[in-house]
Amino acid sequence: MAWVGQSIERVEDAALLTGRGRYIDDLPVSPGTLHAAVLRSPHPHALIRSIDGSAARAAKGVAAVITAEDVTRLGSPLLAGVRANIECWPIAVGKVRYVGEAVAVVVAADRYLAEDALELIDVEYEPLPITLRPADALKPDSAVLHDGLRGNIASDRSFRYGDPEAAFARAARRVSVKVDYPRNSCTPIETYGLVVDYDPGEDAYDVLATFQGPFSIHAVLARALKVPGNRLRLRMPPDAGGSFGVKQGIFPYIALMGIAARVAGRPVKWIEDRLEHLTASVSATNRLITLEAAVEADGRVTALAWDQVEDVGAHIRAPEPATLYRMHGNLTGAYDIPNVSVRNRVVLTNKTPSGLNRGFGGPQVYYALERLMQRIAVELKLDALDVIRRNLVPSGAFPYRTATGGLLDSGDYPACVAQAAEEGGLAELRERQKQAHGESRLYGIGMTAVVEPSVSNMGYITTVLTPEERRKAGPKNGAQATATIALDPGGAVSVHVSSVPQGQGHRTVVSQVVADALGLKPTDIRVSTDMDTARDAWSIASGNYASRFGPAVCGAVQLAAERIKAKLARAAAAQLNVAADEVEFASGRVRAKRNPDNALPFGRVAAAAHWAPGTLAEDDQAIRETVFWTPPQLTAPTEDDGINSSLCHGFIFDFCGLEVDRVTGAVRIDKYVTMHDCGRVLHPGMVAGQVTGGFAQAVGAALYEEYVYADDGSFISGTLADYLMPTTIEVPAPLILHFESPSPFTPLGAKGVGEGNCMSTPVCIANAVADALGMAELDLPLTPAKLAALIAEAA
Amino acid sequence: MKPAPFDYVRAGILAEAHDVLAAEGGDAAVLAGGQSLVPLLSMRMARPKVLLDIMHLAELGGIRIENDAIRVGARARQADLLAWSGLAKHQPLLAQAVPWIGHWQTRARGTVCGSVALADPSAELPLCLLALGGEVTLSSKQGQRRVKADDFFTGLMSTARSDDELIEAASFPCRRPGEGFAFREFARRHGDFAIVACAAVVTEKNVRLAIGGVADRPVVRDFDDPGDDALAAFAADLDARDDLHATADYRRDLVRRLGRITIDEAQACRA
Secondary structure: OOOOOOOOOOOOHHHHHOOOOOOHHHOOOOOOOEEEEEEEOOOOOEEEEEEEOHHHHOOOOEEEEEOHHHHHHHOOOOOOOOOOOOOOOOOOOOEEOOOOOEEEEEEEOOHHHHHHHHOOOEEEEEEOOOOOOHHHHOOOOOOOOOOOOOOOEEEEEEEEEOOHHHHHHHOOEEEEEEEEEOOOOOOOOOOOEEEEEEEOOOOEEEEEEOOOOOOHHHHHHHHHOOOOHHHEEEEEOOOOOOOOOHHHHHHHHHHHHHHHHHHHOOOEEEEOOHHHHHHHOOEOOEEEEEEEEEEOOOOOEEEEEEEEEEEOOOOOOOOOOHHHHOOHHHOOOOEOOOEEEEEEEEEOOOOOOEOOOOOOOHHHHHHHHHHHHHHHHHHOOOOHHHHHHHHEOOOOOOOEEOOOOOEEOOOOHHHHHHHHHHHHOHHHHHHHHHHHHHOOOEEEEEEEEEEEEEEEOOOHHHHHOOHHHHHHHOOOOOOOEEEEEEEOOOOOEEEEEOOOOOOOOHHHHHHHHHHHHHOOOHHHEEEEOOEEOOOOOOOOOOOOOOOOHHHHHHHHHHHHHHHHHHHHHHHHHHHHOOOHHHEEEEOOEEEEOOEEEEEEEHHHHHHHHHHOHHHOOHHHOOOEEEEEEOOOOOOOOOOOOOOOOEEEEEEEEEEEEEEEOOOOOOEEEEEEEEEEEOEOOOOHHHHHHHHHHHHHHHHHHHHOOOOOEOOOOOEOOOOOOOOOOOOOOOOOOOEEEEOOOOOOOOOOOEOOOOOHHHHHHHHHHHHHHHHHHOOOOOOOOOOHHHHHHHHHHHO | OOOOOOEEEEOOOHHHHHHHHHHHHHHEEEEOOOOOHHHHHHOOOOOOOEEEEOOOOHHHOOEEEEOOEEEEEOOOEHHHHHHOOOHHHHOHHHHHHHHHOOOHHHHHHOEHHHHHHHOOOOOHHHHHHHHOOOEEEEEEOOEEEEEEHHHHEEEOOEEOOOOOOEEEEEEEEOOOOOOEEEEEEEOOOOOOOOOEEEEEEEOOOOEEEEEEOOOOOOEEEEEOOOOHHHHHHHHHHOOOOOOOOOOHHHHHHHHHHHHHHHHHHHHHHHO
């Protein structure tokens, strides 16, 4: 029986559950390491007239005070993905553009003294008018954040696929939705942290940081620190307390603290506190969306017209505006819609810059698309499930090329929906709704179908460039995953992957994959995932994002295991006196398939290249194998802007029943069903963990969480008493169902499953609330006060 | 998020605590359970010169019945009160309300008198103290005094305690025959600060409703006839404000709706 597919115990847990996790703040640092504290802007937009750090420099324990002068002298700006005449630095240069922006850094003997000294820095600000909301940023007279731009629109691209104008002209109906998607975040329990050292002898930086990838950022950082990549060693601790994308956003601090360490001449440690994290780490983008559909009388959608205004905050930080383009290949969701027009604008506002966040563009896109499908059902007086079913990509159509260039790899969406409705008890839920309505209770049912993209194409972000600009820049595409397997002189197997897990259990799953390939037990395999760019195999695509571990990293592990197995089989064949293809690996032995008694211990075969290489052909010497794998389907954007933005596309069908309390306006989720086709399931327990965790964060996005800015630009959800995340008490257990259609594009048939519920669940809940209250326009979060006001309005 | 420098004094006897308070006045902060003070210190929103730890003062311990009231000493944790075997029998309102305070973990550290001292307008214990007509025992070098709950809560996070005084105990009157009690609260999540909290104490002739989370302090009103108009008038008189979590309108509506439910429950349990 294969190990893959079993919920074996996680090798990570023994340490984590006994307090032996090795997180960044637990690790020892060099003697003399200094501690940093950051002075942050209290203004959303202001000129910096002067900064006087002299009193702070003289304060007890202070080694240095770092300001923009140091950073601009020793570094260079952070690159971004769009061609716009703006400079983004890791510290405010000349002016501040959001509350919480770094203005100065104190490094001192400890964090207490550093914070004491922050109070002694005298900054003279001259407040400026602000541009806070994306609708304001579109106005020509809005206060300009970056002088290099005439306004606050950093990018404005229009796309056309098929013949949307003709489809709209022919359509029986037009249905549209407007969405003001709020700012929120998936919030890791461990905040950012780093230790940076600078070696003046080699002009080299050594960084230990809670970074999660993508390692395209390594190139951005090397440039920002003005060193070649081989002089920026970036390491990650063995354990991490969650990230959900957010820890990509530590990179400006790596540049900033790198310079601080260089100025101070000593290593610098900085652990972000919770107030800093909420105010100034990153958030998901907020977005204004108008989405219109051309609809036939039976609910079939023939065209979509997207208008998206993406608010990335005060700077375009790499890889933004990727949030806007990550879903470009699947803007038609799970539906067979041949005609699409898109207008994408990226605007700058006086808010914290956006960055990676679980779901990355999916929550925004699917909120509009699936609210639209619900509105089609309401406006055409059709059953919501019928509208979804009539539009699904049909069975047997895979691989299916979407209008915008995505390649949906596999699935059977209609069958999956039918199975979910049956196993999840949709008919019973509708009975419950009838009964509730009979008792005058506000009970609604919502549903949603989405495709969950995974394994991002490194080229998708270049869709923001015109074809002409892309030609000049050269093609970008692919997603190199890496895995290294090594055999030691005792025949023990070690594996390294540059997947930078943030708590997920990558080491366990990798051990299952390798154990299956080599006929060993998972406990025979030692997997390490701490990462060091100076020593480990990695590529710009490495890291923990875009749900790439299962499909891409495990795929590379499988290929590496097969490669080493082929060498060992040839080596063993000579000793077993059989052909190499007659050799099998099972139960810790290498043996003849037809005569299992003709066998050698695995360890003996595996050690041979160490002890007796002279007995082996050069090609059969197996000590260490590193595989790089990139799928051929991830091609660069085409001349007509078609882009296969992701390799795999899982399918999700969710439905739920909920009640809105007439007294308080509070939502009580009665039942939530989530059906997943994530291809081959490698570890059912971890898949359930991913689904449940994503669901919990999605309940937060739907009902609780918002990064709120007051009209004056101040940030008013800066503590965990203001930014409310649901706890176990607020999150019901979803019913998780599975439908397995393996991906033909990945070595193991797995597709990503890490982010889907962050995309499907917020809108599924909103659709149910809309159903309960009969509302057309509904923006998140659905707070009791907001819903109570809607109920009162309707009455 | 590290506190500004302060001196720490662990008082060994009550007189020592009085001396520190007399000497430092408003520059001293009393540390009991620390569930509110410590975060305020870390955010540098509280910057006392001296932190006076009273958790080792043997004189301030204990929960006991005294003068027909539950006297809770300054060292008693909220969890101690909840676990006190006489609670449901002697004061059902407290038995209903205390589980709403924060979380299991915060109740294990937070003290009853600390919550009374902080006087957060959303807090459950000040609300109950007011609804029950309890009192606070204060002491200083000058001696001891007792202040009725009505007079103790003077505004947003402010009380009648002088800078040189220490809260020794809070006394919650025991239930009397014929009384009915109910407590209801609405917050965004379990354990959050109440958006509206309601405590009702009813007798044959009187209905008393106390509301937290709306005005700058808990507010109590007695009704002969708590009809809808009377409740609406009470809600309108409270100085409700908008904040991040709820509008003033929403709070007033909840006072009317939850207040009604709370009164009905109190009357039902009296009957």
